[in-house]
Amino acid sequence: xxxxxxxxxxxxxxxxxxxxxxxxxxRVGARRILLVxxxxxxxxxxxxxxxxxxxxxxxxxxxxxxxxxNPRDYxxxxxxxxxxxxxxxxxxxxxxxxxxxxxKGVGTIAGNGGRIRDYxxxxxxxxxxxxxxxxPSTAGxxxxxxxxxxxxxxxxxxxxSIISRSLVPNISIIDPDLLLTKSxxxxxxxxxxxxxxxxxxxxxxxxxxFTDLHSSNAIKLIIENIKPAAAxxxxxxxxxxxxxxxxxxxxxxxxxxxSLHALAHSLGGMYDIMHGMVHPxxxxxxxxxNMHACARKMGVIGRLILGDASRSDENAAQAGVDKLEELFxxxxxxxxxxxxxPDQSNLAGICRMAxxxxxxxxNPRDAQWRDLLSICEEAW
Amino acid sequence: xxxxxxxxxxxxxxxxxxxxxxxxxxRVGARRILLVxxxxxxxxxxxxxxxxxxxxxxxxxxxxxxxxxNPRDYxxxxxxxxxxxxxxxxxxxxxxxxxxxxxKGVGTIAGNGGRIRDYxxxxxxxxxxxxxxxxPSTAGxxxxxxxxxxxxxxxxxxxxSIISRSLVPNISIIDPDLLLTKSxxxxxxxxxxxxxxxxxxxxxxxxxxFTDLHSSNAIKLIIENIKPAAAxxxxxxxxxxxxxxxxxxxxxxxxxxxSLHALAHSLGGMYDIMHGMVHPxxxxxxxxxNMHACARKMGVIGRLILGDASRSDENAAQAGVDKLEELFxxxxxxxxxxxxxPDQSNLAGICRMAxxxxxxxxNPRDAQWRDLLSICEEAW
Numbered sequence: 001x002x003x004x005x006x007x008x009x010x011x012x013x014x015x016x017x018x019x020x021x022x023x024x025x026x027r028v029g030a031r032r033i034l035l036v037x038x039x040x041x042x043x044x045x046x047x048x049x050x051x052x053x054x055x056x057x058x059x060x061x062x063x064x065x066x067x068x069x070n071p072r073d074y075x076x077x078x079x080x081x082x083x084x085x086x087x088x089x090x091x092x093x094x095x096x097x098x099x100x101x102x103x104k105g106v107g108t109i110a111g112n113g114g115r116i117r118d119y120x121x122x123x124x125x126x127x128x129x130x131x132x133x134x135x136p137s138t139a140g141x142x143x144x145x146x147x148x149x150x151x152x153x154x155x156x157x158x159x160x161s162i163i164s165r166s167l168v169p170n171i172s173i174i175d176p177d178l179l180l181t182k183s184x185x186x187x188x189x190x191x192x193x194x195x196x197x198x199x200x201x202x203x204x205x206x207x208x209x210f211t212d213l214h215s216s217n218a219i220k221l222i223i224e225n226i227k228p229a230a231a232x233x234x235x236x237x238x239x240x241x242x243x244x245x246x247x248x249x250x251x252x253x254x255x256x257x258x259s260l261h262a263l264a265h266s267l268g269g270m271y272d273i274m275h276g277m278v279h280p281x282x283x284x285x286x287x288x289x290n291m292h293a294c295a296r297k298m299g300v301i302g303r304l305i306l307g308d309a310s311r312s313d314e315n316a317a318q319a320g321v322d323k324l325e326e327l328f329x330x331x332x333x334x335x336x337x338x339x340x341x342p343d344q345s346n347l348a349g350i351c352r353m354a355x356x357x358x359x360x361x362x363n364p365r366d367a368q369w370r371d372l373l374s375i376c377e378e379a380w
Numbered sequence: 381x382x383x384x385x386x387x388x389x390x391x392x393x394x395x396x397x398x399x400x401x402x403x404x405x406x407r408v409g410a411r412r413i414l415l416v417x418x419x420x421x422x423x424x425x426x427x428x429x430x431x432x433x434x435x436x437x438x439x440x441x442x443x444x445x446x447x448x449x450n451p452r453d454y455x456x457x458x459x460x461x462x463x464x465x466x467x468x469x470x471x472x473x474x475x476x477x478x479x480x481x482x483x484k485g486v487g488t489i490a491g492n493g494g495r496i497r498d499y500x501x502x503x504x505x506x507x508x509x510x511x512x513x514x515x516p517s518t519a520g521x522x523x524x525x526x527x528x529x530x531x532x533x534x535x536x537x538x539x540x541s542i543i544s545r546s547l548v549p550n551i552s553i554i555d556p557d558l559l560l561t562k563s564x565x566x567x568x569x570x571x572x573x574x575x576x577x578x579x580x581x582x583x584x585x586x587x588x589x590f591t592d593l594h595s596s597n598a599i600k601l602i603i604e605n606i607k608p609a610a611a612x613x614x615x616x617x618x619x620x621x622x623x624x625x626x627x628x629x630x631x632x633x634x635x636x637x638x639s640l641h642a643l644a645h646s647l648g649g650m651y652d653i654m655h656g657m658v659h660p661x662x663x664x665x666x667x668x669x670n671m672h673a674c675a676r677k678m679g680v681i682g683r684l685i686l687g688d689a690s691r692s693d694e695n696a697a698q699a700g701v702d703k704l705e706e707l708f709x710x711x712x713x714x715x716x717x718x719x720x721x722p723d724q725s726n727l728a729g730i731c732r733m734a735x736x737x738x739x740x741x742x743n744p745r746d747a748q749w750r751d752l753l754s755i756c757e758e759a760w
Contacts, residue, residue, distance in 0.1 A: 002394050002395075003392065003394030003395070003396060003397050003400075004391065004392075004393050004394055005391065005392050005393075006388075006390070006391040006393065007390040007391070008386075008388065010385065010386070010387040010545075011384075011385065011386040011387070011590070012383065012384075012385050013383070013384050013386065013588070013590070014384055015381050015382075015383070016383060020383075065719050135704070165390075182409070209391070209395070209620075209623045210391070210626075210627075213593060213594070213627070214593070215595050217593050218655030240589075243589045243590070247593070249592075307690075309727075
């Protein structure tokens with residue numbers, strides 16, 4: 001007995017999907033578009049390609065690229081000024097979670113005024129954003145599918161979780177070809193971010209049969225495809241990682257996340273660590289902490305990781321986490337918190353701050369800041 | 381390598397979800413609502429309940445109930461006149477596929493003018509409909525989730541398939557409590573309609589990994605829950621049938637259907653047969669006709685029906701269809717076309733007309749009208 005909501009954008013998925021961009025922009029009423037992207041996508045030629053597609057169709061483009069990983073509040077405000085000054089009517093973002101979240105922040109201010117910190121938390125955005133079209137260049141953040149937007153408040157050194165139905169874009173255009181120009185490291189950290197979304201949403205307090213379907217699908221696809229995708233950018237494996245990231249986005253947007261993401265936001269706010277680097281470090285410890293609060297579902301996750309349907313819940317759950325640690329080690333990503341932080345001096349403060357993050361509320365096991373500290377110490 | 385689209389409404393699902401109706405109506409800008417429903421739901425007390433929920437919140441309601449199974453073009457035109465004359469701003473439908481499709485027809489005319497037959501086929505609706513909120517009272521048609529609308533053209537004796545992104549409603553409110561007042565027969569025919577949606581979309585030419593996830597989920601849930609739901613209206617089984625019907629709707633709205641639905645529309649246009657009665661008669665024969673054109677997927681379907689993961693594709697596909705026939709016989713539904721039609725005199729015409737239905741285009745195996753005739757003869 002439950003009531004649940006499930007909302008996603010219109011999705012256009014596949015190789016060459018980006019060619020439908022101008023038609024999509026017209027469908028949402030575009031004449032003069034604010035395009036948000038970054039220098040990495042300029043260097044890879046994608047920004048020029050997108051501007052070409054739009055301008056060839058008679059659409060005007062204003063380009064904004066003052067975005068960086070862990071996008072800042074002042075960048076959002078600057079983008080919103082450009083949007084207003086240039087009299088734009090639609091926002092398109094091309095990039096990873098940072099560009100897409102920056103664009104969502106710009107849209108929030110464009111539609112609602114004020115400062116971005118006014119909207120921190122859940123359901124604080126009261127008026128609609130301008131029409132938004134998001135084009136992810138990584139298979140990880142899921143921002144193109146979700147009602148989440150993460151912006152760093154520079155003054156407070158906090159990554160704010162802003163969560164609202166209004167942040168679901170109108171259209172998400174997912175073209176796996178964009179992944180071909182990404183580094184191995186970025187493919188890995190993005191895929192592990194998506195895996196963390198899938199695992200946390202699957203065991204979230206707000207999970208539903210609709211989100212479970214997508215989170216379990218994502219876990220299976222990521223476990224099967226992360227190695228071949230990272231090894232040689234195998235296009236089929238990249239496509240399946242894109243499907244997984246999209247499925248994980250549909251799941252966590254509607255089910256919420258957990259203490260891992262609360263900690264990752266807190267760490268990222270204090271130390272400006274790249275978001276995807278935190279998950280292989282903390283995911284196994286958070287899974288062990290949650291294990292008995294959601295034994296059946298942790299068993300399902302374990303069987304998906306192991307590719308072995310025959311094990312009992314408890315056995316699969318334990319062995320699954322061990323296997324996940326092995327996988328992270330094989331992939332050569334950081335698996336200890338000491339590799340990311342200079343020392344433990346701020347850990348207690350980080351854990352206290354994490355308990356105030358909206359993601360913390362849906363963790364399957366209630367956790368105090370001292371529990372989070374134990375998790376960080378286990379992962380140190 | 382494929383490009384695919386995936387669009388669904390915002391979904392609110394669960395026992396008591398109907399209580400969120402007034403808030404949803406306000407979110408889409410309602411002041412004066414056209415409520416479309418029928419006498420069955422009046423008798424069960426649901427129409428009064430819905431009007432209460434809306435009026436208690438200060439919303440005005442204009443009620444329209446001239447709808448019947450296999451809704452007619454003239455009923456759609458009448459509803460559109462009421463909508464315009466009463467200066468309504470939002471449409472809410474409460475009912476099965478007939479009421480919801482009638483409401484979609486009304487919305488199409490309200491937003492686009494003309495006659496409903498102007499929009500027959502795919503992507504013929506150019507302007508948006510008024511905001512639409514659909515509340516299904518059966519777990520079958522999926523109309524609350526889909527871009528489909530089926531209206532009978534009385535003059536031509538044709539059930540027209542109207543398919544457009546614009547027909548996806550803004551919000552679908554799915555409350556399994558509504559199923560408690562339905563007859564065993566209606567629960568069965570609705571569930572088998574949803575099963576047909578799931579099977580046809582799973583093997584459709586336009587199926588994608590996103591739709592496959594939902595169609596296979598629906599097949600599994602319907603096979604597991606149809607008997608307990610029909611036996612004593614077990615509320616958990618009914619809830620799972622609702623989830624299945626919603627998943628099947630998400631799948632077929634985006635993947636399309638096949639020759640079974642083309643035939644069902646053609647039969648329903650000529651003989652005014654209740655839509656859900658056709659599927660147990662024709663589904664096994666259509667599956668056998670398609671079997672070799674999609675052997676791997678028919679194997680998956682077979683294993684889902686049999687609940688046996690160990691069989692080979694070919695063995696599972698064959699045995700699955702046999703098992704499905706057994707299930708239909710156990711449930712006591714009609715399984716022969718001779719039980720629905722007076723004689724075979726119109727079969728050839730029905731099959732010719734079916735090849736012109738939009739659903740026929742996505743059938744996995746190309747079929748001529750004579751192939752459809754053989755299917756009907758096999759099922760006679």
